[in-house]
Amino acid sequence: MIILNSKGRQTLHDKIYNQIKNKILSGELPPTTKLLSIKNLAIELSVSRNTVDYAYQQLFAEGYIHSKPRSGYYVSFIDPEFLPSHCQTGAPPGQILKDGKSYSFDFHPANISPESFPVNLWRKLYIDSLKENPKQLASYSNRQGDTALRYELQKYLARSRGVSCSLEQIVLCSGLHDSLSILAPILKENHSQFAIEDPGHFIPKTVFRNHSFSISPVPLNSDGLAIDSLYKTKSTVIYVTPSHQFPLGYIMPVANRLKLIDWAKNVGGVIIEDDYDSELRYYGKPIPALQGLHPEENIVYVGTFSKVLSPTLRVSYMVLPYQLLTIYNKLFGDDYSTTVSLLDQRTLSKLMEQGYWERHLRKMRTVYKKKHDAIIQSIHQHFGSQANIIGQGAGLHVVLELVDNSLTEEELIHRAKERGVRIHPISSTYLHKSSNNPQIILGFGSMSSNEIDQGIELLYKAWYLE
Amino acid sequence: MIILNSKGRQTLHDKIYNQIKNKILSGELPPTTKLLSIKNLAIELSVSRNTVDYAYQQLFAEGYIHSKPRSGYYVSFIDPEFLPSHCQTGAPPGQILKDGKSYSFDFHPANISPESFPVNLWRKLYIDSLKENPKQLASYSNRQGDTALRYELQKYLARSRGVSCSLEQIVLCSGLHDSLSILAPILKENHSQFAIEDPGHFIPKTVFRNHSFSISPVPLNSDGLAIDSLYKTKSTVIYVTPSHQFPLGYIMPVANRLKLIDWAKNVGGVIIEDDYDSELRYYGKPIPALQGLHPEENIVYVGTFSKVLSPTLRVSYMVLPYQLLTIYNKLFGDDYSTTVSLLDQRTLSKLMEQGYWERHLRKMRTVYKKKHDAIIQSIHQHFGSQANIIGQGAGLHVVLELVDNSLTEEELIHRAKERGVRIHPISSTYLHKSSNNPQIILGFGSMSSNEIDQGIELLYKAWYLE
Numbered sequence: 001m002i003i004l005n006s007k008g009r010q011t012l013h014d015k016i017y018n019q020i021k022n023k024i025l026s027g028e029l030p031p032t033t034k035l036l037s038i039k040n041l042a043i044e045l046s047v048s049r050n051t052v053d054y055a056y057q058q059l060f061a062e063g064y065i066h067s068k069p070r071s072g073y074y075v076s077f078i079d080p081e082f083l084p085s086h087c088q089t090g091a092p093p094g095q096i097l098k099d100g101k102s103y104s105f106d107f108h109p110a111n112i113s114p115e116s117f118p119v120n121l122w123r124k125l126y127i128d129s130l131k132e133n134p135k136q137l138a139s140y141s142n143r144q145g146d147t148a149l150r151y152e153l154q155k156y157l158a159r160s161r162g163v164s165c166s167l168e169q170i171v172l173c174s175g176l177h178d179s180l181s182i183l184a185p186i187l188k189e190n191h192s193q194f195a196i197e198d199p200g201h202f203i204p205k206t207v208f209r210n211h212s213f214s215i216s217p218v219p220l221n222s223d224g225l226a227i228d229s230l231y232k233t234k235s236t237v238i239y240v241t242p243s244h245q246f247p248l249g250y251i252m253p254v255a256n257r258l259k260l261i262d263w264a265k266n267v268g269g270v271i272i273e274d275d276y277d278s279e280l281r282y283y284g285k286p287i288p289a290l291q292g293l294h295p296e297e298n299i300v301y302v303g304t305f306s307k308v309l310s311p312t313l314r315v316s317y318m319v320l321p322y323q324l325l326t327i328y329n330k331l332f333g334d335d336y337s338t339t340v341s342l343l344d345q346r347t348l349s350k351l352m353e354q355g356y357w358e359r360h361l362r363k364m365r366t367v368y369k370k371k372h373d374a375i376i377q378s379i380h381q382h383f384g385s386q387a388n389i390i391g392q393g394a395g396l397h398v399v400l401e402l403v404d405n406s407l408t409e410e411e412l413i414h415r416a417k418e419r420g421v422r423i424h425p426i427s428s429t430y431l432h433k434s435s436n437n438p439q440i441i442l443g444f445g446s447m448s449s450n451e452i453d454q455g456i457e458l459l460y461k462a463w464y465l466e
Numbered sequence: 467m468i469i470l471n472s473k474g475r476q477t478l479h480d481k482i483y484n485q486i487k488n489k490i491l492s493g494e495l496p497p498t499t500k501l502l503s504i505k506n507l508a509i510e511l512s513v514s515r516n517t518v519d520y521a522y523q524q525l526f527a528e529g530y531i532h533s534k535p536r537s538g539y540y541v542s543f544i545d546p547e548f549l550p551s552h553c554q555t556g557a558p559p560g561q562i563l564k565d566g567k568s569y570s571f572d573f574h575p576a577n578i579s580p581e582s583f584p585v586n587l588w589r590k591l592y593i594d595s596l597k598e599n600p601k602q603l604a605s606y607s608n609r610q611g612d613t614a615l616r617y618e619l620q621k622y623l624a625r626s627r628g629v630s631c632s633l634e635q636i637v638l639c640s641g642l643h644d645s646l647s648i649l650a651p652i653l654k655e656n657h658s659q660f661a662i663e664d665p666g667h668f669i670p671k672t673v674f675r676n677h678s679f680s681i682s683p684v685p686l687n688s689d690g691l692a693i694d695s696l697y698k699t700k701s702t703v704i705y706v707t708p709s710h711q712f713p714l715g716y717i718m719p720v721a722n723r724l725k726l727i728d729w730a731k732n733v734g735g736v737i738i739e740d741d742y743d744s745e746l747r748y749y750g751k752p753i754p755a756l757q758g759l760h761p762e763e764n765i766v767y768v769g770t771f772s773k774v775l776s777p778t779l780r781v782s783y784m785v786l787p788y789q790l791l792t793i794y795n796k797l798f799g800d801d802y803s804t805t806v807s808l809l810d811q812r813t814l815s816k817l818m819e820q821g822y823w824e825r826h827l828r829k830m831r832t833v834y835k836k837k838h839d840a841i842i843q844s845i846h847q848h849f850g851s852q853a854n855i856i857g858q859g860a861g862l863h864v865v866l867e868l869v870d871n872s873l874t875e876e877e878l879i880h881r882a883k884e885r886g887v888r889i890h891p892i893s894s895t896y897l898h899k900s901s902n903n904p905q906i907i908l909g910f911g912s913m914s915s916n917e918i919d920q921g922i923e924l925l926y927k928a929w930y931l932e
Contacts (some may be wrong), residue, residue, distance in 0.1 A: 006496065033469065048476065054617065057617055057620065057633045058613060058617075058633075060632055060633050060634050066634070067632055067634075069761075069762045069788060070762070108605070110604045110606055111604060112604045112605070113604060113795050114600055114601050114603075114604045116604060117600065117603045117604065119596055119600060122596070123593060123596050123646050126592065127589060127593075130585055130589050134580055134583065134585060136579050136778065137580075137583045137776045137778050138577060138578045138580045138582060138583065138776065138777075138911075138912055139576065139577045139578070139777065139778075139779070139912065140576055140777045141777075141778050147524060151520065151523055151524070154523065166523065166526055166533055167523045167524075167526050168526050168532070168533075174640055174644075174805035174806075175803055175805065177801075177803065177805075178640075178644075178805050185676035187674075188678070202799075202801045203802075206797070206798075206799065206801065206802070210651035210654075210797055211651070211677070212654070212678065213799070227917055252907065285553070295535075296535050296536070310603045310604065311604075311606045311607075311803070312603050312605075312607050312807065312808035312809070313608070313807050313808075313809075314804070314806060314807050315807050316802070322535060331672070331676055332672075333668075333672065335668045335669050336643055336669075336672070337641055337643065337777070337780070338780070339640035339641065339643075339644050339780050339805050340640075340780060341779050341780050341807055341810060342778035342779075343778070343779075344807060344810075353630060364831065369819065383790065445604075446604055446605065
């Protein structure tokens, strides 16, 4: 029974939405329950159909209910994993659990710090961009992206990452999935077998499988990629993260890099180098990109603005070697248009040209170094010798390997959840899990040092003191 | 010889860029000429290498020169077709011709009116969007797009286009290429043969070919698509533009629509309905979408903000039928993220929610109706009975069919160019050209009524009075 009183500042549809949502979360409305039709609920509550419709649509979009054509709306099975983190109205802060509780701590590796997006600066530069040549906004723009932004990127990549390329090799994209969706058909012309690091990022697996490549895992450790295994796979394309392996955080040693390049020469292979968080290195010298070692080889360099600015901007870039550029020009002709908004491109090029980018990078490096040091210290303090930290010193996550612990990943996640801590499985990054010790990926980008420490302490208690 | 005097407001690199460009355009530097190295030109002109580098990179990006690894820079063969329309510095207004002249009139069908982007309104709503929940900008957002925007789209599509769908069926994309790149792997699960309208849009051909579909053309005329031919192709997916056929402008009659839906039922087929410019209908009632006739069938509805707002925003959308939604959820899992900026999505949802969208649509309909009527009148006046107009009454282009004219398309384009008028080949939209009369596609979106009339008069003179 839904009660619509006049208390509170919520709109009518928010009240309906919240009450149904809470009934679903509390189990009062179990999965597969059929909801009243929009018409009947509107009559029952004496509100307009639109009001009920809005509430249902919002429940829909957030996955609480689903519809069957010509039948009506039904309560869905709710896996808290799939609840959106940005419910727009009425949602309590934090992540909602099935039992109505919230997560207090979320170690998601892809979340970044809320202060990472420079709102005021972005507004100023975006407004400047809006003033520029309005005629450009009335026709399709350069398919590879704005010249000015590519010029800034080329200088930045040469200076900071040792990437050697010309403007014409740079292609602006909307994130890794988009870059790889452009690359896959290009590579399909001459290749059919694709190798990935194991463990490794999930997106390349998805995209290349969707393009009918066969996928082979190649194991790795702190010495780098197992090149012998790579040869055995017969693959001729590989996706690697040499500057900061995802998820294990290793840096690929130079000897291993040279062997990998040698492999590409020997088999006529292509290396896709994803430098996703290379800006965030807290100790020692930055690691130059693989691409810079042999720029004339078939190495595709991929980078992003998602880690240092915002993952919601959807701007990334790749550098195509000349051999692939020729096929790109053939497959993605003049009818193809970049997926990145011109106004965002203009804003980014101003940000880089006027020196704000380097300043912002320095600021974020300081912010994240503090969080990084906090998590390392906190793990040492609470876990002591009962955990090893893998891949520290860079990026937005570390991997925790538990010693003397025989809990399964499922149990670890479940026990953490019981204490209000959200952790994310590492098993989905493995095709073949070889390690015997349980591993957990801990992203620290979005949390304060204090929250990190509290979260780590709760994890220790959940896993060793229960 | 490059002269760097202190006259004028151009920067040094713009002076170098412009002088080399003009030498290339005038033929003084013919194709394959090797340019001085950056180092040597810098020494010769007593400027920094960076200055020369910037000039070369800009020439590069605009296609005037190309590089050969370890050798240097060479003058490219310049096809005026490929010159970007937005050279950022020093470029004369209008399109540059090989001989240095400009196009005075450009009938490109994809260009829209410069006033179509409401700069001030967009600025206001974008700034409002920047103020909202900054935490959202620090984590990956909903892979199908922002709930609020999908809610507005769902209402708009139901009201204006007769599209029947729920929020969960709507997926935000970055243009047709992006939509189809998501669709192709989904369809690949159960289909391998793809049919297109002939003549028809080029992008679907490209994308589905890149995904290893075999492609079959299906002829059409004012009675609609040749359904018998469609059956013969054995295809089980077809891309159609029923509201305003691209490029011929026909409206698919209802009888033909029902036969097409019947085909989908009989062969287990999927219809991709692209409603790209349906908002722009100048006479008679709007044509409801095919999707609304049988929403429970496998009809994918595709629409865009490119025609009425700006093609540089890169925002479009599609509505997936439930059967395909299930495969979408499988292939594009939680690791997939939308390609559209969250700030743009928020801005668009405010634009729609606050009623600006409908007002803007009405305004643009009036603007384009004027241009449309101008081109029709002008063609009647100058060509009289020597040309038939195909597909009038909607959209941003018409097709001109010449009577008693035996010029080839190449000759038509060349003669128009001689008079400073840029027209675009229609032959690239045909797989099998059946018509005997020459056809020309004329986009009128970006030109004033006056320019349209002058351009049409020049075309008549070029084709009939020479």
